[in-house]
Amino acid sequence: MTFETPHIRVQDLNLYYGANHALKNISIDIPDKKVTSFIGPSGCGKTTLLKTFNRLHDSSLEVKVEGKVLLDGEDIYAKGVDVTAIRKKMGLLSQRPFPLPMSIYDNIAYGPRIHGERDRHKLDHLVEQYLKDVALWDEVKDRLKAPASRLSIGQQQRLCLARGLAVEPEIILGDEPTSALDPVSTQKIEELFLQLKExxxxxxxxxxxxxxRRVSDYCAFVYMGEIVEFAPTEQLLLDPKEKLTKDYVRGFLS
Amino acid sequence: MNIRILKDKIAGRTMLVLTLVSILLAVLVAWGLFYRSLPLLENYSLTDLLTSSAWKPEKGEFGFLGFIMGTLWVTAIAIILALPLCLLVSIYLSEYAHPRLRKLIVPVVDLLSGIPPVLFGVWGVLFIIPLIQDHIAPSFVDNSAGYSVLAGGIVLAIMIFPLLITLFLEVFSTVPRDMLNASLSLGATPWQTVKKVLLKKAMPGMIASTVLAISRAFGETIAVLMVCGGNVPGIPHSVFDSGYPLPVLIANNFGETFSVPLYDSALLFAALLLFVIIFIFNAVSRIILARVKRKIE
Known part of the structure; x- marks a missing residue:
């Protein structure tokens, strides 16, 4: 499945962890302003694939990446690319929330500050706006100076989402962002995704x-480092074309 | 009673006793030093002992200020030199260096910490002393033999290098990688991430590590003895003056001049002073540590 103007286009991507060939000939188009989900069993490479989008593998030097990841048509693995500028375009939400070791306020202001925003009023305004965007403002407005680690884990994950939004990204990358959360917090995050995809x-x-199924418009099934099938979510989950996908969604494969 | 529950109880009690014994040892050492210092303390006021720098045991003059200052100077120089360098080396190894390079360097650093102090002393005499005498000192003072608190500080700094680097690396490795990734994925550069996240999160551990290194520096004797030129007691007035730290005082004189009245008591008082300095230093840094921890958590 291809799109005319995908936001991210992956072309013949291969990734090696030392001798381990973790991603094999991946080609996929991620459509603009939609939710695309990667499903698959643990260790299939879905998180590894996600991390290639903002070059988070750069810090682990045993990793070798071949192929192209085009962001609005530009290869982010080309020579001379400003990695920080690419990362700024993508907010990452990890499996467990990792608030930075500072106050709630400073967590949100962190991104704008490192990109040069010094105006106190503007920062105040940004902090309020993004905390409202993730429905956290009412819960924390009286203790913005408190350490972020004192929040509940569900609140922390929403804080991390707000922190990511504060650098005005175009893309949000979620790496099993609800796996550490209780059902209520999970639901809140899912609702936020549905709002944010606009x-x-x-x-x-x-x-x-x-x-x-609840959140995504398109869904890719990843297995053993390969994309087995990529289709609209309903179609992939209810009427998969490939046998492997069929086995997985019916629970025979894990 | 069930045998495995009995075993658990015995193990628990035994460990409790051993723990108490180890605490008791520290108390015993302090008490022993105090007891043996009593003859001196009965004859002189504590203020005089601590504020005078006149040291003529045969005439009955015991002023410890020179030795205290010697200890503080040497330790301060060592830590001022070692801290920034070790910090940068550790940050490089932890965040910037290629894993292969890290694997190569870390064992070498560990090896350094296994070198006996006397070798550092010899090395100091052969390299640091001439360096100070011929190249560093002439630009600042007219006349220096090289044997100085600066030499002591430099040698001591190099001795605590491996300890500090190893401890810093250990502390850095406890900062979750995903927390650093969170900062990077907001578009922060690695250096911004180091400054604002890594160092902040690691601060309590770094303070504890530094305290450990300073405590070790306070007590280091042999290498310092060889390069400090401590034969004439007195307060050092510049880094090029010779110094006579407390441990050196004890090591140089203990067991030799006990015919002089109160001399042995004075040396044990020196040991007590060292003990108290390290104790106070540790206590103060624990308070600071607790504050820092509360602040970032």
């Missing part, structure tokens, strides 16, 4: 098929 392209790694 403004952002969202890529979601999940191992919960129902979550993929």
């Amino acid at each position: 403004k952002y392209t969202i890529v979601l790694v999940t191992h919960i098929l129902r979550q993929a």
